[in-house]
Amino acid sequence: MRLTPIMERYVLHWGEMGQRWGVNRSVAQIHALLYLSPRPITAEEVAETLGLARSNVSTSLKELQGWQLVTLTHVLGDRRDHFESKKDLWELLLTIVEERKRREIDPTLTMLRQCMLEAEEDKETPAEIKERIGKMLGFIETLSDWYVQVSRLPKSTLVALMKMGGKVARFVGRRHRPAA
Amino acid sequence: MRLTPIMERYVLHWGEMGQRWGVNRSVAQIHALLYLSPRPITAEEVAETLGLARSNVSTSLKELQGWQLVTLTHVLGDRRDHFESKKDLWELLLTIVEERKRREIDPTLTMLRQCMLEAEEDKETPAEIKERIGKMLGFIETLSDWYVQVSRLPKSTLVALMKMGGKVARFVGRRHRPAA
């Protein structure tokens, strides 16, 4: 695929930012390209367009599939795999958050819970420190529960809530007397 | 400072997770230690406790200060700098999100806006692709605006909203007839 200057800018930027987001450059660039592409494209085409080794593209596409961000499709009369990115940005966001929660938050919750269990019969650790750990556990649990509930709302509700921005605050503690 | 087994577990886990969160091990471990510590501690003490080089600790503390997560304090009659971590977890979260937004989202918004500007007089790029970029811009702007508004709410409101979880959805589109 031929990249126009704008597309090139987009893809390169995504690649750079990927680093900060904890995604490697190849993966981020490929995802950017697939997001822009109006049609599913082959690994070969990705490699050519972005100047990456075919093997690298293969691995990266596997990773993107693992994140559920890219799916494999087929085109009639073509043996090759074609790849396509999720286009709905809300879905994209929820998928990413879901996955990051699973990889980055859940293990921490497990660890914190174990710490609290052990803490009960541990005489060494000062109470103050145990409390800190407990606070952290409670906090992350709150965030986590909130996310689980919110992520289950229908997309339209989610959008509406977002659009309300800070205005949702009106309803807090005034559930029977909402602001007009 | 002497680390009890529980503290050690906590600190080590934080260090490992740091990697996934995009923070290096030393920085994450030091932050964990400071969070647990009941009192401000010196760089020297951090280095000894965690088995890190003094230079490494110095650099890492600088970084933590840059993130506004750690502050420098002094103890009467002691020339040395003592360090202390933010303890309020809501503040901690908002600080981190704020900073990440600044570093990871704002530059992307800038790039996307430039793309859209250029797109107006660009004949090369297919309309469909321009639209994709526009969608992405709109989406990130929405999220960003939402965050700015929400982050300005008082902490107590924020906590109340969180605790409501998915129940906030009740108010969407029924602002004059809220569920009982």
Added chain:
DNA sequence: GCTCGAGTTCTGTTTCAACAGAAGTTTCGG
């Protein structure tokens, strides 16, 4: 103004992930 404690910056080493290219595997048409 010398010394010593505290902190920072510099320099070289180490470690790890990203990546290219080669080798290997699978699948499909003939």
Added chain:
DNA sequence: CCGAAACTTCTGTTGAAACAGAACTCGAGC
């Protein structure tokens, strides 16, 4: 079956970040 196309896995290289230790700077007290 055979060959070639498509894809994956393996292997070695490269590059960047993390880190230790040394050198350096700064300031306070004598």
